Amino acid sequence: MNLGGINFSELGRRYRITPIQQPERSAAFEGAYLSRLPLAPPLILQLDCWDSQADLTIPYDELPFLICHLTLQTPEGDDATMVLAPDGEVVSMLYGTLVAAPSEMLDRDGAQGIYFAFPDVSVRYVGRFRLRASLHRITGGPPLDTCVTEAFDIVTTAEYVAPPITDLTRHFDAQGVVRFGLPREAWA
Numbered sequence: 001m002n003l004g005g006i007n008f009s010e011l012g013r014r015y016r017i018t019p020i021q022q023p024e025r026s027a028a029f030e031g032a033y034l035s036r037l038p039l040a041p042p043l044i045l046q047l048d049c050w051d052s053q054a055d056l057t058i059p060y061d062e063l064p065f066l067i068c069h070l071t072l073q074t075p076e077g078d079d080a081t082m083v084l085a086p087d088g089e090v091v092s093m094l095y096g097t098l099v100a101a102p103s104e105m106l107d108r109d110g111a112q113g114i115y116f117a118f119p120d121v122s123v124r125y126v127g128r129f130r131l132r133a134s135l136h137r138i139t140g141g142p143p144l145d146t147c148v149t150e151a152f153d154i155v156t157t158a159e160y161v162a163p164p165i166t167d168l169t170r171h172f173d174a175q176g177v178v179r180f181g182l183p184r185e186a187w188a
Contacts, residue, residue: 012052013059015144017045017068017116017135021168022149027160028126029095036095036122037157041166043070043121043149045133047102047114058114063102065139068116070098071132072123075151080129093129096120105175108168117172123154 023039045068051057059066072080072093085091100116107113116133123129130151134143 013057013062014050014054015135016048017133017145017147018048019133019147019149020044020046020115021166023121023131023152024163025153025155025160026123027157028154029122029124031124033095035157036120037160037162038096038120038122039118039152040163041169043118043131043133044168044172045116045147047116047135049114058104058112062137063104063114065137066102066144067136067138068100068102069134069136070094070118070121071134073130073132073148075128075130077148080127083125091124093124095122095124105172108171115172126154126156128153 021041021044023041023043026039027037029036047066049057049059074080080093082090083093097118097120100118102114102116104112105115121131128151131149133147133149135145136143
């Protein structure tokens with residue numbers, strides 16, 4: 001009996017993560033952790049995988065070993081994940097779900113797909129930013145793929161007006177795999 005593990009890197013797969021919904025704005029939470037407002041709309045990434053014959057496939061055997069991790073960047077691509085706060089302390093600019101596991105859901109046409117959802121990411125200070133997402137195996141190694149979102153704005157809470165809930169957010173929330181935090185009666 002061979003109990004050796006699968007070496008996924010030898011399977012000849014190619015991966016791509018693509019933002020299918022990107023945040024537009026939110027409000028800075030500064031030090032008010034319990035008053036955080038998530039980026040809206042929430043970031044949703046689609047995972048595509050091609051096998052060694054260049055056929056699009058869902059890598060079911062590998063899904064338990066894949067994660068997607070977020071970092072924050074300036075619009076020019078400089079790292080903005082950690083900053084020096086006004087009191088001199090080094091703090092994280094991001095809070096919430098920064099690492100996501102893959103979720104199998106139906107797209108709006110009813111086809112199976114694999115997605116990473118980030119329903120409650122918040123940014124500490126006012127500014128213009130973008131998110132960088134990296135697809136990794138939990139076993140380590142370099143990223144399998146990376147992508148960045150379009151730039152979005154973080155404003156003060158006094159200036160913030162939430163964008164409308166998107167049809168895509170409603171669609172994925174209705175499948176019960178990923179919850180985006182609003183009660184159903186608020187969606188009417």
